[in-house]
Amino acid sequence: MSERERVLRDINAEPGDRIRIVTGEKTYEGILMPHHAFSQDDVVTVKLDSGYNVGVSIEDAELSLVGKCQPREMETEEAPGSPEKPSVALLGTGGTIASYVDYETGAVHPAGTSEELAFSAPDIFDICNVDADVVMHKLSENMTPADWTDIATATASKLNNGASGVIIAHGTDTMSYTAAALSFMLHDLSGPVVLVGSQRSSDRPSSDAFQNLVAAARVAISDLGEVAVVMHAKPSSGLCAVHRGTRARKMHASRRDAFRSIDARPLAFVDDDVRFIGEYRAKTSGETGVAAELNDNVALVYAHPALDGESFMAMTAGRDGVVVAGTGLGHLNEALMPAIGELAADDVPVVMTTQCIWGRVNLNVYSAGRRLLQAGVIPGGDMLPEVALVKLMWLLANVSHDDVAAAMQRNHAGELSERTLYDMFPQQKTYIEDDINGQRP
């Protein structure tokens, strides 16, 4: 327990309580905020009556409790429902976004109940009626393929019980894996299925949680019949991008606009409106189908020059399917060919993708690639390695073993295109013009 934690415990103060801090000649009074990981350990943050937060070091300070927090009652019937508005299901799975901000105290609580979840972004009640459910409460790095099955089942159930669309609040770390899984598991969607997350927790002024949730709500009442990821399109404006579930990838550890569509345009952008910019599958009027079985006994092998045959075999032994993130056009050190041959002899599907992220595998250009094809390696086209892995898990459980290779090379949910859009690759910024103007004569 840190000194700060000890001091706060001694005065029985918890986040949301009103406290007073006297330090030297200054006195601060306000609501104790939850300690933030970015704050120094000896700093206590209080929200002053002016609305501003202030951080105060507890060193040489005197703290006292002014009053305990009065928890705001959360009743389901408080959620403002309106018969003219479409009803959207909001499924909480965990992560930074599925937290509930108590506006009275400014404190952030994880949304443990569906009522709290519904109130995590009150603005969306202007757009739709919200039927909130907490499906699970997991940081997304802890999600497993079994969780995808639960989410898919819950999503289909909501769509088939009257929801116009489904919003899934999800941690961002593995959101694109879940989005890919739902893209394969759900078919003939009767409404949009929108995954949404946030890169900054909602207790920070820079949080993207509200804007992303509002944009997700707009998409959830559109006529989209696909699984999508909705996140910031730019670091510092409210514009959000709608990425196809099989094309989204988290490309930055921390930026609000971390998610990008790879080798494809986003489906749409959202400001006050959902602006579709290309083709998309529209929702159906029938029942949403679900095939949520998976075989998670697979391996993803990332090729690199120190990867030897022994490691390769240890990583793939006993697996029912293997995806390789090869180099360039889909290559692998020729020293690994015997290991590939063993997998082929055991009838284990091996799918080749590229660690370049952008572009597509082409095993016909060089003889090394042709040898891989001859050994039975399945070319992954322009599928992302992670998406190919999820697709393989799904096919292994849903088609006969003999059909896996052909099905891997067929497009199911926008994950694979016949021709890769070459100009989807971000442009190189050259700086030269700036530099000539700035630093050169």
Added chain:
Amino acid sequence: MSERERVLRDINAEPGDRIRIVTGEKTYEGILMPHHAFSQDDVVTVKLDSGYNVGVSIEDAELSLVGKCQPREMETEEAPGSPEKPSVALLGTGGTIASYVDYETGAVHPAGTSEELAFSAPDIFDICNVDADVVMHKLSENMTPADWTDIATATASKLNNGASGVIIAHGTDTMSYTAAALSFMLHDLSGPVVLVGSQRSSDRPSSDAFQNLVAAARVAISDLGEVAVVMHAKPSSGLCAVHRGTRARKMHASRRDAFRSIDARPLAFVDDDVRFIGEYRAKTSGETGVAAELNDNVALVYAHPALDGESFMAMTAGRDGVVVAGTGLGHLNEALMPAIGELAADDVPVVMTTQCIWGRVNLNVYSAGRRLLQAGVIPGGDMLPEVALVKLMWLLANVSHDDVAAAMQRNHAGELSERTLYDMFPQQKTYIEDDINGQRP
């Protein structure tokens, strides 16, 4: 053997020979070109006397040999040397770029000798004198860490024997791994070390080989004292980018501008001149140092939701070091904590990086990250996973075991910055303006 190969063998025709093809009412005569992987299998390509290439199907065609190719004599003394020009060493390692184009026939041969290599891009003789050596002849996907040691040793030897700079012709698949390795292995560089490759072989009209080599030569005579990668900056202009060896990554399977600097600006751009755009280390006047030892007994673990403890342990068992490409800020499923704990108990360094590619690991934001830190996981900052792997291999062989963790967190060759440059992330193209103009009222 294909029908095409059989027909050509029957008339004793090899690439470079003059042949005649009679098909229906048409007759073609010219130089037989090497068969290109993108061509249909039954198509023979001849370079007509007009200079144009034509592809002719051999079906119902009659082929005959007009004359065997007269190989152009390649003498070392033909290489035009000039005492005013700086001398640059050109080391061939293999790959698409290290091929020799016979201008008499248009045929492409792999550069098997240093003379052929020197002639693979005659334009660079205008810039410098060339001392060419074939170090190895490998497609870069087949390179191993032992090859990096050979290349580093050869490079240091050239610099310490009078070369102003060294150009290393290299396949693009693993060029960034080699560039990272040389960045750690070489120190106090007395001249630029420039890796260069091409994404299109030089028998194709769209080849980038010549422009890249010429740009590499310009960089090789500059005052740079670092390891760099020189490749196209744009898909369709001669502008080349100079990437720091520890920041370059191949981000597209096939585009000419596939290489990008990650979380950093390129060092320079090259048109007719080398235009440095920021800070770089200048070459020294002393001896180039080399520490080329490596420990390649390492594993790279790519985190994903189907990765279980059993797989993790199989991938890392018996290794001297492990790099994890975690999710988001550097996370790993908590189910893998026992496996991490076992590695820690065995005193095996485990370095955390992020599969997002851009951005930096921060294990202080969430409790899961703090647990990883407590277990002894080494935060990789903004090092690329591949670069962290190469650095770990180098440190394991060059510093004492107890110093590895601290050294991993210290910058050696620009691979790690104190603050990640946030705006180095490519902008999201939104298309909306275009779309409003094009398709909306």
